[in-house]
Amino acid sequence: MSKKIRENSYISAAGATHIGQVRQTNQDNFASRAGIHVLADGMGGHQGGEVASLEATSTILESGKIDSIADMVKSVSKANQAIIKRSKKDETLLGMGTTVCVLTEILGSDGEIKIAIANVGDSRVYRLGGSELTQVTHDHSLVADLVRAGELTQEEASRHPQRNILTRALGIEQDLVIDTWELTPVSGDRYLLCSDGLFNEIDDDKIAEILMVDEDLEKIAQNLVTTALKAGGNDNVTALVLSVKTETKQENESWFLNEMVPYPAFKPLLNQSFDQEIRNFDWKPIAICLSTLFLIVSVFTAIGLYARNGWFVGEYNGGVAIYKGQPQGVLWFEPTVERKTQISILDLSEETRQIVVESISMDSFEEAERFVKAIKN
Numbered sequence: 001m002s003k004k005i006r007e008n009s010y011i012s013a014a015g016a017t018h019i020g021q022v023r024q025t026n027q028d029n030f031a032s033r034a035g036i037h038v039l040a041d042g043m044g045g046h047q048g049g050e051v052a053s054l055e056a057t058s059t060i061l062e063s064g065k066i067d068s069i070a071d072m073v074k075s076v077s078k079a080n081q082a083i084i085k086r087s088k089k090d091e092t093l094l095g096m097g098t099t100v101c102v103l104t105e106i107l108g109s110d111g112e113i114k115i116a117i118a119n120v121g122d123s124r125v126y127r128l129g130g131s132e133l134t135q136v137t138h139d140h141s142l143v144a145d146l147v148r149a150g151e152l153t154q155e156e157a158s159r160h161p162q163r164n165i166l167t168r169a170l171g172i173e174q175d176l177v178i179d180t181w182e183l184t185p186v187s188g189d190r191y192l193l194c195s196d197g198l199f200n201e202i203d204d205d206k207i208a209e210i211l212m213v214d215e216d217l218e219k220i221a222q223n224l225v226t227t228a229l230k231a232g233g234n235d236n237v238t239a240l241v242l243s244v245k246t247e248t249k250q251e252n253e254s255w256f257l258n259e260m261v262p263y264p265a266f267k268p269l270l271n272q273s274f275d276q277e278i279r280n281f282d283w284k285p286i287a288i289c290l291s292t293l294f295l296i297v298s299v300f301t302a303i304g305l306y307a308r309n310g311w312f313v314g315e316y317n318g319g320v321a322i323y324k325g326q327p328q329g330v331l332w333f334e335p336t337v338e339r340k341t342q343i344s345i346l347d348l349s350e351e352t353r354q355i356v357v358e359s360i361s362m363d364s365f366e367e368a369e370r371f372v373k374a375i376k377n
Contacts, residue, residue, distance in 0.1 A: 009113050009185040011105065013037050013317065014217035015240035016225045020197060021233035027098075028195050028238035029053040031318035033061045034340060039240050041099045041123050041195040043169070048087075048096030052171050055083050056098045058344055061318075066104050069180050072118045076100060076170070076178050083171035097171035099123040101137065101193045103242065108182060115191075115244070117181040121169045124199060126192040126207065127183070133208035136181055136191075140168035164196070187246040194224070197235030201228040217241045311338075311368045314359035318345055320375070322368045327359035338365065343376050 042049030099121025325335030
């Protein structure tokens with residue numbers, strides 16, 4: 001019997017950001033939606049950097065599904081054009097720009113699921129495989145070019161007064177060169193998308209240690225940011241942590257019954273003495289166990305029905321989604337996402353955003369849809 005092995009994967013994510021100890025505004029932005037994960041670090045003017053990073057993040061997420069490296073390049077190029085167009089319309093935003101890192105799953109040329117990565121600027125994507133941390137992306141900065149040319153060491157680059165000068169960024173030039181990678185997903189691998197406010201404060205060994213110390217991605221992201229703040233926090237700090245899980249499926253290419261060997265006809269094995277032992281057996285303990293088991297199953301079934309009885313609108317990876325179940329979950333019964341919308345939390349008013357983040361209960365799916373339609377308009 002021949003079998004074909006196929007692997008499917010999925011990525012879970014959580015992030016954290018902080019203004020830092022020195023800056024007056026947070027020009028970093030990150031978001032995840034529909035399997036697309038984006039991080040951007042803006043620059044320029046009082047509000048220009050914040051606008052540029054938000055423009056890049058929202059444009060890429062709203063560009064639609066990314067099925068290939070070509071799609072990824074198109075979405076980043078579209079974000080670049082959107083930033084340039086907006087800066088031309090508003091003189092106060094002239095010269096604004098941003099770095100960007102993008103990670104998502106695509107279907108590779110071999111028909112298997114791959115992890116696609118794009119990068120512009122000096123924000124980074126790291127990959128943790130086992131206990132080994134690898135920087136996937138290449139920094140587009142003056143000091144990084146000098147390191148690659150052998151004119152600076154990594155240690156000298158980390159202290160160089162011009163280490164923040166970028167050689168490539170969104171919003172600066174029309175014909176943007178975008179670096180891309182296509183990697184094979186490995187179950188258990190973790191990826192980190194981060195701004196320079198993180199890796200300028202803590203070294204790779206410390207980053208790897210924090211990535212390995214916990215299973216909760218939200219805690220990992222927060223620990224990375226907190227550690228960078230304690231080390232100085234001289235810039236905005238943002239970390240988006242992703243975890244890869246794969247499942248292997250076996251597909252039979254031939255019907256296994258064709259390979260079965262016939263067995264002899266079944267013959268009764270009971271004799272009279274054994275039959276008598278069965279009749280004398282005390283079945284009461286087994287009956288009690290079965291009754292107890294039935295009661296336990298009934299209780300957990302009732303809890304499960306309650307946990308799944310309800311609807312609410314809440315936040316999902318930086319966007320708005322309709323959930324089925326109880327907002328906080330019941331025991332291990334967690335609510336499930338029934339519908340993801342194209343609405344970003346960042347586009348909502350402060351009052352509406354607070355309501356969504358705290359989760360607002362609904363009587364039905366239809367009522368939830370009406371609420372989503374109302375806040376969208």
